[in-house]
Amino acid sequence: MSTQGRRERERAEREQAIVAAARDLALAEGWDAVTTRRLAAEIEYSQPVLYSHFKGKDAIMAAVAVEGFAELADALAAARASAASPRQAVADVAAAYVAFAEQRPALYDAMFTLAVDLPFATQDVPTDLVRGFAELAETVRPVVGDNDLETVTETFWSGLHGLVTLMRSGRLRRPGHDRRLAVLVDRFSR
Amino acid sequence: MSTQGRRERERAEREQAIVAAARDLALAEGWDAVTTRRLAAEIEYSQPVLYSHFKGKDAIMAAVAVEGFAELADALAAARASAASPRQAVADVAAAYVAFAEQRPALYDAMFTLAVDLPFATQDVPTDLVRGFAELAETVRPVVGDNDLETVTETFWSGLHGLVTLMRSGRLRRPGHDRRLAVLVDRFSR
DNA sequence: TCCGCCATCCTAGCACCGCTAGATATCCGG
DNA sequence: CCGGATATCTAGCGGTGCTAGGATGGCGGA
Numbered sequence: 001m002s003t004q005g006r007r008e009r010e011r012a013e014r015e016q017a018i019v020a021a022a023r024d025l026a027l028a029e030g031w032d033a034v035t036t037r038r039l040a041a042e043i044e045y046s047q048p049v050l051y052s053h054f055k056g057k058d059a060i061m062a063a064v065a066v067e068g069f070a071e072l073a074d075a076l077a078a079a080r081a082s083a084a085s086p087r088q089a090v091a092d093v094a095a096a097y098v099a100f101a102e103q104r105p106a107l108y109d110a111m112f113t114l115a116v117d118l119p120f121a122t123q124d125v126p127t128d129l130v131r132g133f134a135e136l137a138e139t140v141r142p143v144v145g146d147n148d149l150e151t152v153t154e155t156f157w158s159g160l161h162g163l164v165t166l167m168r169s170g171r172l173r174r175p176g177h178d179r180r181l182a183v184l185v186d187r188f189s190r
Numbered sequence: 191m192s193t194q195g196r197r198e199r200e201r202a203e204r205e206q207a208i209v210a211a212a213r214d215l216a217l218a219e220g221w222d223a224v225t226t227r228r229l230a231a232e233i234e235y236s237q238p239v240l241y242s243h244f245k246g247k248d249a250i251m252a253a254v255a256v257e258g259f260a261e262l263a264d265a266l267a268a269a270r271a272s273a274a275s276p277r278q279a280v281a282d283v284a285a286a287y288v289a290f291a292e293q294r295p296a297l298y299d300a301m302f303t304l305a306v307d308l309p310f311a312t313q314d315v316p317t318d319l320v321r322g323f324a325e326l327a328e329t330v331r332p333v334v335g336d337n338d339l340e341t342v343t344e345t346f347w348s349g350l351h352g353l354v355t356l357m358r359s360g361r362l363r364r365p366g367h368d369r370r371l372a373v374l375v376d377r378f379s380r
Numbered sequence: 381t382c383c384g385c386c387a388t389c390c391t392a393g394c395a396c397c398g399c400t401a402g403a404t405a406t407c408c409g410g
Numbered sequence: 411c412c413g414g415a416t417a418t419c420t421a422g423c424g425g426t427g428c429t430a431g432g433a434t435g436g437c438g439g440a
Contacts, residue, residue: 113355113359148369152373154356154366155373155374157356158352158370158374161352162353162355163348163352165351165352169303170306170308176341179341180348183337184345184349
């Protein structure tokens with residue numbers, strides 16, 4: 001009875017250790033360095049243990065991504081809350097979004113460019129992802145004009161995502177980034 | 191003398207065959223299906239032959255990407271040329287960009303999300319990439335207002351890229367795409 | 381207290397990947 | 411016709427994600 005409780009607790013802790021190890025390793029050396037063998041060594045278990053917790057490596061990455069959604073939502077909420085005006089909020093939230101992507105590139109990749117098997121368009125989307133999207137929506141609400149709020153939010157999000165990914169993959173040079181961000185914010189603030 | 195000429199010609203043909211095989215395979219089954227072994231089988235040579243033409247698999251993907259740049263530039267040029275007005279040109283070019291990405295997803299991936307070792311920010315950027323960017327720039331030139339042309343072009347491009355990648359990875363649902371594109375075009379047309 | 385069962389975990393291995401060294405075959409010029 | 415350079419292949423290395431099957435250790439019942 002109590003032994004079973006302990007077992008389950010230990011199991012949950014180990015699962016969390018796997019996700020944490022994957023996250024740390026990805027942040028430190030990129031996702032290419034995250035192999036099931038290194039992950040197993042990190043948690044001091046053998047490889048097959050990973051597969052008793054997750055369906056595969058993709059599922060581990062998805063779990064890391066879900067944690068990232070919470071962080072991003074928090075960062076956006078903080079930026080919006082501290083903004084002096086609605087227009088300033090758009091700029092601040094945009095800057096917070098880009099800063100998150102730049103400071104945690106591996107996390108951002110797991111959330112938005114890799115790990116396709118996350119439930120997105122289906123039901124049970126990660127709640128923190130919904131929260132982050134809602135922050136974006138509330139930020140742009142005052143400036144949507146006569147457009148649909150959801151549509152504008154998604155488009156604004158796409159602009160941010162495009163800036164982030166193109167710059168990080170070398171397609172856009174680092175200098176000029178601030179000006180591009182300013183243009184995006186300006187075009188979406190009226 | 192003439193034998194050497196034939197040798198070089200055959201070699202060039204084989205190199206083109208490698209790129210074509212990689213491209214076809216990627217378009218048909220995605221880049222994951224493009225392995226050096228399958229590629230070698232496709233051109234009816236052994237694996238090491240690939241490495242006498244290209245430094246590695248990434249270089250092959252880069253060659254495919256370069257071909258894609260030419261196609262994209264042509265598509266954008268055609269869309270711009272046939273537009274009735276400057277404002278309509280923005281919409282048409284945007285639609286052409288998205289259509290290209292949707293119809294050749296593997297090609298688009300090689301060009302803009304994978305194959306990082308392409309010369310982008312350095313010198314000798316692929317000329318067709320420059321041409322495509324120039325088409326975008328000429329398209330938005332009438333609507334830049336008092337912003338910098340290059341900055342606006344890059345930002346507009348980012349918006350298109352974000353729409354494309356987020357939708358194709360399932361982060362944005364297919365319906366609503368036209369409205370999002372319309373919002374992007376609208377926000378950049380003034 | 382001891383035993384047999386059952387869940388847990390690990391060792392070993394599969395099929396595949398990108399890539400390369402060394403052996404082999406082919407073709408050319410003298 | 412032969413020697414040598416060139417082109418090509420066979421075989422293999424170290425790595426990947428993932429899994430089957432055997433060892434191990436703690437549990438409940440006699």
